[in-house]
Amino acid sequence: MPSCIFCGEPLGADTKPEHILLDAVGGRMTTRTVDCSACNNLFGNGIDKAFAGQSPEIRNLLQFRSGSGRTAPSLKNVKAGEQILNLGGDGKIDLVRKPFTVKENPDGTFVVDIHARSIEEIEKLIPHIAVSIKMPVEEFRKQLLASSASMIEQRPNTIPFRLSFGGIDAFRSAMKSCLVLWATLVGNDEVSGEPYCAARNFVMAGGEAFHRLRTMLDTRPIPIVDEIRAAYGPLFNLIHVQSDATGRVIGHFTLYNLIAFRVVLAEMGGTPDRRMTLVSNPEAPEVWSKGGNFDLPFDWLSAPEYNLEDVRVRLARFHAHYAESKTPDEFERMIVDVLEKNGLQQGGPVSAALAHKIGGELGLRVAMHRLGLPFEEKATLAELMRRYRKQETGPKEDPPSSGGDAED
Template sequence: MNICIFCPTVLTPDTKPEHIWLNALGGRATTRGVICSECNNTFGSTIDTALASQVQDLRTLLNLSSGDRRTPPPLQVTIEENQKFVVWPDGRIELRQKPFIIEKRSDGGFDVTIKAKDLEHVDSLMPHVAAAIGISEENLRNQLGRANAREIIQPGPQVTRNMAFGGHDPLRSLAKSCLVLWNKSGQDNAIKESPFDAVKVFVTRGDQTFLSNKIKLDGRPIPGADILASKFGPIFNLIFVKSDSNGKILAYVGNYNTAYWRIVIAEAGGMPNRAVGLVSNPLNPNNWSYLPNYGFDLDISWLETPTIDESSRNPGDSIGAALKDHTEKQQEQHIHEMLIDTFRECQISEGSVITEEAIERFSQRFALWLLRAKTDRPLSSEEINSLISLNKG
């Protein structure tokens, strides 16, 4: 009979599964034999939420799905003049405002400003603009064909984020993951006893003294990190827990191969001479494994001596490399979309000869994109007619 490691509740087959590594961070491994549903819910709405919130921006910038394959939330960005943008995980940036503005002139006519992300978006707005004015869509298109029009392109914002790791409540969540993994792998009966009281108090209620004395940030290179990176990607998540011959239990835990902490789980009295671990790839949550495996292990003597050595490892290297790779893929996709838009505007189909006009348009669009320049130019009658007849092509 299993009992929750944090309270006297007996666990049953109906107990809610607990993610060993947080679902929001890409965790897939679960267990029903360690934490009861009530404690699970309490942790989920408090310390787990604190940890998930801490990495939310990074998940969006890298498009990191959760363990159950849910996409990360978009970023809300506000820049000068109170312009509000939404940055989606796939790299799309949208200006959050009314898609069109209609102003009635003194002569009875209308000035229409349409704010759209591309020509297809403009085309999709035509029925709504016509309805707002009170005319048919056909009539609107005919009138637009005779109107003066301008195209204004506003580049999206440069997205920057300051990200911090650690802190009291996020570390409580990480310590919980270490306890769950240790208990699941071997059902250490001593985990209900006094050697584990300090860490359990820290997880359930928080304890600044435990945080100061039993948890240490570690800046050293991890022995065997190259092995894990080759199999689980450059920003792998890691939990590793090991005991010595006296049952002293030390945990080593970090997310996104960036910041790591050594946590004293028990000073003595645990199951001796054991090592367990869990590694996962947040870029592909299906890629995970229990440890020791793949030749990876950490000596207990190494775990005893966490050190902050800024010269030995840059915590941002792994994330920086992942962001660079992800950004390059997004840029390739955006260039492809610009090319498709240009071909459509110039009515170039597959197999057709690329015209000088198409080359010039694409070159201008590409240069403006690189320079992140705002443009304001009049549209020719040919461009207007091409636009208003887009849905007829």
């Protein structure tokens, strides 16, 4: 029966599965034969959380699901210029503000200002507003439906994010992943042995001296990056462990093809001339592979470099990929909205006048989006509600932000 490489406890059928590449960053490969459930829980609530905590902005931006399918993390109360936003892991953006305000006029009438992103939200607010102005719900609903309303669409202001990678706990997690992957190749007995003792102790307890001497961030592109990108996408995650002829063992953990964590598992004494790679596509977590197909020059693995210019180049490519992958979704949403607003059915005839009208509306919305200006469509609330309820019977789209005012 195998024993945990970290604490020596025997492993069994009830051992909790360990994600070699963290579930939080899209990992799906698990093992029950390397570390015990107690150590797994310890890592999950500590060093693995520290590692995953260095990339929630990336996951949110691109809606990267976890390996087990959980939605990307949400970001709350994010400042974008003068706006405060909640960024959902599903890509939805909510402006943080009061859902409604009530102002009483000197003559005893009220002005009600409602801010909502869907018809459903307005419906939920109606009883609360009616109570606040002491009006029967149905009477308030009747007046509200006849009031003016606006559907406002606006691209959020620029959101500055500060990414930070490294630190002892994140490196402890990267080392743990490399040791676990390596054990699936060379066996628990070897990784539990003396050559790996310092690395295991670092995972369990940290240590400034080990961190300084045997870990380092690496900003260089992997020599075979084009081959990996072609198979696993431009933002791949990769764990590669390799030994040389003397049994020196080095691990290289690339996160989202942005930054790499280089760790030394053993200075000597490991099984010589072996290698193991686990690579995953975070945009499609079902696409992953474990094997020894990638052979990196050991001299390259041994000489990591940290260069700010490399970081800037990688971030620029990341931003370009984001713009390329997400902009079409925005335009598709606008196209669907304009077509449905004009009652256009798939396969139906389109007159020249209607085509001209649709083209003009769509051009205006795209231009306003590009310029970061608000696009506003005014109507009675009843008209907007009829329109968007009709759309809800078809393909689901993100509902618009709506505003309305009613005076009693």
